[in-house]
Amino acid sequence: MTADTATSADAPADPLISALTAQARTAVHGTPATCPCVSTPLAVRPDATVVRHAGAVAKAHAPDTDPAALALRVATATRLPDVLLPPLTPAPAPLRDPHGLLVTLWPYGAPVDRDDPDAAPWEAVATLLARLHRTPVPAGLPPMRGPAKAARALDRLHAALRATPHGPARPAARPVLAAWAALPAWATARAPMPGPAALCHGDLHLGQLVRHPAPDGPWRLIDVDDLGAGVPAWDLARPAAWYACGLLPPDEWTRFLTAYRSADGPAVPADGDPWPALDVPARALTVQTAALAITKALAAGRPLDEVEQALADACARMPSAPAPPGRRAPGIPD
Amino acid sequence: MQCPKCHAPMHTYNRNGVQIEQCSGCRGIFLDYGELEALTRLEAQWSQPAPPPPPAPQAYPQAAPPAPAWGAPHGGHHGDHGHYGHHRHKSFGHMLFSS
Numbered sequence: 541m542t543a544d545t546a547t548s549a550d551a552p553a554d555p556l557i558s559a560l561t562a563q564a565r566t567a568v569h570g571t572p573a574t575c576p577c578v579s580t581p582l583a584v585r586p587d588a589t590v591v592r593h594a595g596a597v598a599k600a601h602a603p604d605t606d607p608a609a610l611a612l613r614v615a616t617a618t619r620l621p622d623v624l625l626p627p628l629t630p631a632p633a634p635l636r637d638p639h640g641l642l643v644t645l646w647p648y649g650a651p652v653d654r655d656d657p658d659a660a661p662w663e664a665v666a667t668l669l670a671r672l673h674r675t676p677v678p679a680g681l682p683p684m685r686g687p688a689k690a691a692r693a694l695d696r697l698h699a700a701l702r703a704t705p706h707g708p709a710r711p712a713a714r715p716v717l718a719a720w721a722a723l724p725a726w727a728t729a730r731a732p733m734p735g736p737a738a739l740c741h742g743d744l745h746l747g748q749l750v751r752h753p754a755p756d757g758p759w760r761l762i763d764v765d766d767l768g769a770g771v772p773a774w775d776l777a778r779p780a781a782w783y784a785c786g787l788l789p790p791d792e793w794t795r796f797l798t799a800y801r802s803a804d805g806p807a808v809p810a811d812g813d814p815w816p817a818l819d820v821p822a823r824a825l826t827v828q829t830a831a832l833a834i835t836k837a838l839a840a841g842r843p844l845d846e847v848e849q850a851l852a853d854a855c856a857r858m859p860s861a862p863a864p865p866g867r868r869a870p871g872i873p874d
Numbered sequence: 875m876q877c878p879k880c881h882a883p884m885h886t887y888n889r890n891g892v893q894i895e896q897c898s899g900c901r902g903i904f905l906d907y908g909e910l911e912a913l914t915r916l917e918a919q920w921s922q923p924a925p926p927p928p929p930a931p932q933a934y935p936q937a938a939p940p941a942p943a944w945g946a947p948h949g950g951h952h953g954d955h956g957h958y959g960h961h962r963h964k965s966f967g968h969m970l971f972s973s
Contacts, residue, residue, distance in 0.1 A: 786946030787965035861943035
């Protein structure tokens with residue numbers, strides 16, 4: 541169900557991957573018997589391990605995942621099959637292995653082709669987001685985790701700077717930290733998000749889309765870990781940040797924005813300049829992405845590459861760029 | 875003549891009246907005394923009378939979509955396709971798929 545590529549596909553002996561594979565296999569065949577199907581780790585990251593077995597995908601969630609919150613998020617995916625990929629099983633289950641991680645089971649979907657920018661489904665993702673944002677927020681659903689994830693990225697950058705006192709990527713960190721410090725409190729998870737709250741994905745990027753059934757079914761959003769109530773412009777802010785930083789061509793940004801508006805998406809006004817709504821989230825996601833890039837570069841002892849540098853350069857320009865009017869909702873603490 | 879580096883035979887080419895020896899093995903190039911200066915002179919002549927480059931084709935005839943003041947100078951203000959062609963593949967697979 542994920543479009544992330546494997547980072548350590550050559551680890552068949554990993555007990556977590558073996559246990560996940562067994563659960564995915566049981567989901568496909570109904571019995572833990574051996575079979576000729578191929579199992580593939582799709583993602584092996586600190587925050588998620590994902591294994592595909594034939595038509596099923598098992599995801600082990602991060603160790604700090606709140607079980608009740610995840611259950612509400614998965615239930616939301618069950619209720620919105622036209623927007624979110626519905627799970628194979630209605631509720632997360634604890635993994636039958638010593639890790640004690642929570643596992644969810646999903647149908648396999650075909651991801652976006654990373655090697656073909658022309659095939660990126662900008663209209664589809666915009667339309668799905670507009671539908672998601674127009675859906676009433678299910679009762680009890682926790683806040684969207686976008687700002688919390690940005691704050692976590694900055695924590696990781698601070699830790700990397702402490703661990704790596706020298707390194708070619710260090711100078712890039714100063715403007716990124718300064719841009720972060722200048723953001724309003726809600727965007728850095730120090731205050732609640734301003735309302736009215738919409739149902740948000742919380743971590744939108746092109747790896748969060750699959751076609752189900754593969755290979756040419758309709759596009760659906762995946763990865764509900766950050767789903768919740770919040771500022772819907774956050775979900776538009778990654779493409780907005782990529783466009784602002786010169787990484788996404790204007791025509792592709794226009795296609796995305798136009799499709800979102802055509803589908804009555806509520807995050808930006810129906811016409812006119814969308815940036816009063818997008819500015820703060822796009823700054824936050826630029827800072828978050830730059831922070832993670834510098835963290836990686838510090839660990840590798842390398843300088844930033846040109847794409848990463850474009851993000852750091854945008855952070856350096858932020859202090860002198862005034863926020864557009866209307867960036868703060870009335871009565872919301874800054 | 876033999877290549878001083880890999881000892882493969884070198885072939886002589888004439889480029890605008892300048893004799894250039896190129897190795898058939900390692901593709902290295904040998905210039906005689908004064909030939910580098912002759913090439914530099916030719917290059918200067920070549921570039922001087924060239925007409926100024928035509929204005930870049932307007933890829934986006936309509937006004938570029940609005941972008942924030944902190945955006946890249948090219949971030950939508952000018953429809954510079956060359957820039958995106960350069961960055962596009964790298965940023966697409968590298969940035970647009972991760973958290």
